[in-house]
Amino acid sequence: MTNINLKQELDELIASTAEQGASDLHFSVGRYPTVRVDGKLMALSNREILTPQKVKKFADLLLPDSLKERLLKDKEIDFSYDFQGKMRFRTNIFHQRGFLGIAMRMIPSKIKTLEELSLPPILEKFTQYSQGFVLVVGPTGHGKSTTLAALVDIINHSHYGHIITIEDPIEYLYVQDKCIVDQREIGRDTKSFHTALRSCFREDADVIMVGEMRDTETIATAVTAAETGHLVFATLHTNNAAQTINRIIDSFPAAQQNQIRMQLAGSLLGIFSQRLIPKIKGGRAPAGEILFSNPAARNLIREGKTHQLNLVINTSADEGMVSLNNSLAELVVKGEITRKNAEIYSTDVNDLRNLLKS
Numbered sequence: 001m002t003n004i005n006l007k008q009e010l011d012e013l014i015a016s017t018a019e020q021g022a023s024d025l026h027f028s029v030g031r032y033p034t035v036r037v038d039g040k041l042m043a044l045s046n047r048e049i050l051t052p053q054k055v056k057k058f059a060d061l062l063l064p065d066s067l068k069e070r071l072l073k074d075k076e077i078d079f080s081y082d083f084q085g086k087m088r089f090r091t092n093i094f095h096q097r098g099f100l101g102i103a104m105r106m107i108p109s110k111i112k113t114l115e116e117l118s119l120p121p122i123l124e125k126f127t128q129y130s131q132g133f134v135l136v137v138g139p140t141g142h143g144k145s146t147t148l149a150a151l152v153d154i155i156n157h158s159h160y161g162h163i164i165t166i167e168d169p170i171e172y173l174y175v176q177d178k179c180i181v182d183q184r185e186i187g188r189d190t191k192s193f194h195t196a197l198r199s200c201f202r203e204d205a206d207v208i209m210v211g212e213m214r215d216t217e218t219i220a221t222a223v224t225a226a227e228t229g230h231l232v233f234a235t236l237h238t239n240n241a242a243q244t245i246n247r248i249i250d251s252f253p254a255a256q257q258n259q260i261r262m263q264l265a266g267s268l269l270g271i272f273s274q275r276l277i278p279k280i281k282g283g284r285a286p287a288g289e290i291l292f293s294n295p296a297a298r299n300l301i302r303e304g305k306t307h308q309l310n311l312v313i314n315t316s317a318d319e320g321m322v323s324l325n326n327s328l329a330e331l332v333v334k335g336e337i338t339r340k341n342a343e344i345y346s347t348d349v350n351d352l353r354n355l356l357k358s
Contacts, residue, residue: 006057014083016044017106021283023141025089027055027102038278039141052099059093059100070187080107080169080185090171105141107171111153112146119147119286122320123272126233127154130206132269133226137238142276143286144235145171145211151233152209156181161206166196168211179207197221200230210234216251223248223260226267239347240324241271241291241313242306265302268293273324275345277337285336287345289313289324329355 013033017025022035022042029052032043048054062081063071071077076094081104083089089104114123126134134151136144149172152163156179163179168186182203190196193210194217200208213219213234226232238244245264252260270292276284291297296312313321328342329352339356346352 007061010058010061018087023106025104027058029055029099038284055100059102062091063093078169090169111149111172114150117150124154126270127151129231129269131229131231133267134233134269135236135244135271137236137244137271138274142274144274147274148233155207162204163207164200164205165209166193166211193218194221205230207231219248219251223263223267227263240273240289242309244271245301245306265298277341277345279336280338285331287327287331290322292319292321294319325352325355328352332356
């Protein structure tokens, strides 16, 4: 098959991904091309099973020449792929059992609003601060980057300031409005998250968005940035507010943990823990836990009593806080998701069942 025909086949598969409303496209040797729709993998069995040669050729078509040597050296690589100026994909090419594999996550060209994402309007409160630390957390593939982009874009359209994003790779592209928006990609525009974050102190940034906090240095610099006059947004792969605080603190040596606990207590504005739950009528509905850092929450963080943060959330509904179970229960009562799926995603099934009884 010629490169022209291969390019046409690749384009058809990418276009099909969008047409089916899929979030991901996978190429794995010995399997049909596969898409993920509403969280479930679906094989495109009308296509041919993928050979090592075809996956290698797809990788060559997707990967810029400037990155091919890095793939050979590092055995895996992240990059963004623009498809005909219509949509973008966060792409990872990796080695497995001596063959190449490809995973492509679709990034819509338009940044959606909180309303369009069916997210709680109260989240806009995070965009109204001039400094502090905001975390959007949850499992992989549950919309953290999309929520983060919606929050940053609110600032872009409503405030005058300088926004710097640090991403690996760049996902959503912002159309600059009232803000200057500089987007930096790891490997292309900067060496690392930590290096780019440290540079923000000299770049007159007002808002900093960190795509992912992967190491202790990045976390420490992000917290310091939030303390020194910047509004910092970041993500972590954690399940709730308490686990998030513990993960951050535990990433530091014991001798430094008390200091980081004090810094977090002073700089944290809040945490939004998000899940995307399969809807009864198709698609996925967001559910989430919202913690705003009030005096009670700050004291618990300072005193190392993070396990009691759930109590603060449950007793602070008047401040806009929401527990994950309350969010799930509301979706069940509205008939948007099944009780079974609510229980699958709940972190306390007995509490959820009690809520649904009342």
